[in-house]
Amino acid sequence: MLEINRLVVRYGRAVLALRGVTMHVADASVACVLGANGAGKSTLMRAVSGTLPAHRGTIDAGSITWRGRSITGRVPADIVADGIVQVPEGRRIFGRLTVEENLRAGGIGAADRATRNAARERVDELFPVLAARRQQPAGLLSGGEQQMLAIGRALMAGPSLLLLDEPSLGLAPQMVTRIGEVIREVHRQGTAVLLVEQNASMALAVSDTAYVLEVGAVSLTGGAAELAASDAIRRIYLGDSDAGVTGVPGPAANGQAPDGHALDGGRP
Numbered sequence: 001m002l003e004i005n006r007l008v009v010r011y012g013r014a015v016l017a018l019r020g021v022t023m024h025v026a027d028a029s030v031a032c033v034l035g036a037n038g039a040g041k042s043t044l045m046r047a048v049s050g051t052l053p054a055h056r057g058t059i060d061a062g063s064i065t066w067r068g069r070s071i072t073g074r075v076p077a078d079i080v081a082d083g084i085v086q087v088p089e090g091r092r093i094f095g096r097l098t099v100e101e102n103l104r105a106g107g108i109g110a111a112d113r114a115t116r117n118a119a120r121e122r123v124d125e126l127f128p129v130l131a132a133r134r135q136q137p138a139g140l141l142s143g144g145e146q147q148m149l150a151i152g153r154a155l156m157a158g159p160s161l162l163l164l165d166e167p168s169l170g171l172a173p174q175m176v177t178r179i180g181e182v183i184r185e186v187h188r189q190g191t192a193v194l195l196v197e198q199n200a201s202m203a204l205a206v207s208d209t210a211y212v213l214e215v216g217a218v219s220l221t222g223g224a225a226e227l228a229a230s231d232a233i234r235r236i237y238l239g240d241s242d243a244g245v246t247g248v249p250g251p252a253a254n255g256q257a258p259d260g261h262a263l264d265g266g267r268p
Contacts, residue, residue: 001026002048002084002161002194007062009043009052009216017043017057019216025161025194025209030187032195032203032224034237035213041196042089044213045165048194049086050076066161083160089169089196091150095139099130102138102149106156115158122189123152126182144175151182161192168199180206200237204228 002025009018018040025031035041046052048064050071064072071079094102103123107116124131127148133141138149147167154162164183168176176199183206187193197203203224204210210227212220220227227233 001067002192003063003065004044004048005063005065007044007047007064008060009040009047009057010060011043011055011057017216018047020062021213021216021218023211023218023221025192027160028187028190028192029209030183030193030195030207031209031211032197032207033211033213034197034200034203034233036198038215039213040216041213042165043216045086045088045163045194045196048079049084049163050074050079051086051088080157080159083158084163085154085157085159085161086163087150087154087165087167089165091143091146093138093146093149093153095137097138098135099138099141099149100134102153103130103156106153116156119156119158123155126155126185127152144171144178147171147175147179148182151179151186155186155191159191161194162186164193164195164197166196166198168197168202176202200228200233204233 004021004023007018007021008016010016021040021044023031023033033041033044043052043057046055046057047059048071050073052059059073062072063070066082066084069082071082071084094105097105103120107119129145130149130152133145138146141149151164151167167179167183171179180202183193183195187206195203195207204227207224210220210222210224211218212227212233220230220232
């Protein structure tokens with residue numbers, strides 16, 4: 001289980017990006033994080049993956065533990081070795097390398113050849129288009145295919161927890177649906193997923209638990225189905241103009257606090 005407890009992250013001296021964020025991701029579950037641009041979603045992912053220093057960010061307070069061990073401030077290679085792998089926003093594939101070379105790069109840290117072979121079979125099963133285009137330069141793939149490659153490259157490391165940062169960004173609706181199917185299948189195979197998304201409809205449909213970040217703090221949390229049914233989420237994130245005028249869910253209808261800030265104590 002991933003546990004994030006009262007995490008405070010700052011960029012430089014002035015920008016407070018996360019303000020006491022608390023959340024958890026259970027083993028073999030899917031948790032999504034929703035929020036507008038600038039809410040702190042990508043900062044959260046960087047803190048978990050250990051890539052925060054590369055963006056000149058620092059953890060000022062709080063902790064991140066993975067299966068009972070602290071990973072706060074550890075280097076990315078060690079975090080990957082512990083089973084947490086991130087697919088960054090924007091895919092970040094190696095465009096000049098072939099599909100095959102990208103996948104091999106993802107499997108470099110695998111324990112042995114048998115582990116790499118098993119991971120490769122898994123990727124080929126999930127993404128047959130990648131197997132068909134093995135020798136094609138990755139930069140010539142479509143946007144959706146590049147996202148598949150980015151996820152496949154991460155799966156080559158055999159993660160127990162997959163961090164997905166905006167996987168649907170810039171993709172056509174049909175491909176967004178396909179990415180949602182992939183997340184469901186990865187979950188079904190036993191890999192936990194922490195999903196950061198602006199596409200709330202897709203994210204809530206594939207998740208067990210959901211968190212909403214606003215200005216660096218958790219403002220709503222609860223079961224994904226429960227949040228999807230709440231007036232606030234429907235109005236703000238799902239584009240439902242008939243979900244009420246205030247955007248604040250009522251406690252009787254949705255089991256939320258009267259201030260609309262938490263379904264189960266989400267405000268740290």
